[in-house]
Amino acid sequence: MKLPKGWKMGAAYFVMILILGLTALTYGLARLELMPKGQEVVAQGNDQTKEGSLKLDLGNPVKTEDQGGNKSQVKISLEDFPSPVRVEPLRGVENYFSENVNAYLFHAGRDYPLVEGAVIRATHGGKVTFAGADPILGQKVEIDCGEGWRVVYGGLDNLRVQQGEIIENNTVLGQIGYYSGADGINDRTQLHYEVWNGDQAQAE
Structure with a gap:
């Protein structure tokens, strides 16, 4: 080969x-x-x-961790309670003169002019501790948001929540109605909005 x-x-x-x-x-x-x-x-x-x-x-951005590695929830602050509506308030947290009692009174919230029937939603979730008639604020909803924070909504009608109910942020609470018991600027329908931390009313 x-x-x-x-x-x-x-x-x-x-x-x-x-x-x-x-x-x-x-x-x-x-x-x-x-x-x-x-x-x-x-x-x-x-x-x-x-x-x-x-x-x-x-x-989870809601969690924080200290030097010891212990995780905890971020504390609630006033920034967690934004204005419920996008209008300028008629009155803020202040002392004012009441012609009804001929004396100065403390106004613990902000009053926003709104049309009758406007839908009001919660700015923060929590437990409804009161939902019903109030002699001064008309139909009122109060919410315990935890850590000593609570929110009050007055001047409402057609309430959509009940006392004892646990609600989330943006839950419909009711609609704006006219309440004759309002003191001061009471010639128009309005939302009365209070934010409390302990026994201190919070201003913007």
Whole structure:
């Protein structure tokens, strides 16, 4: 059997390529064995840092963590009780002179002029501690929001919540109605809105 011409040269090239490949593989394995362990730790640390950042970004923003690693809910503040409507108030938290009793009285909330029948929603969730008639504020809803915070809505009608009910933010409480017992600016329908922390009425 005759071999084709040039087979010796082809075999030599094949053997040379095989030797070069084995040499490169041996060199790479030797460098891998000699790599300092500290570099491997740094690489793992980078991966852990990225993973930790991802978990932090996706975490619950309502939770906080102190130096001891204890998690707790963020405290409620006045910023959690925005204005219930987008109109300028007729009156704020202030002392005013009442012609009915001929004396100065304390006005504990804000009065917003609204058309009769306007729907009023809760600015903060909580437990309804009162829902009914009030001699001064007409139909009133009071909500305990926790941590000593409570909200009062007066001047309502057609109440949609009941005492003892647990409601969420933006729950419909009722509609604006006219209440003849209003003291002061009482020639128009309005929402009376109070925010309390303990025994202190909160102003904007």
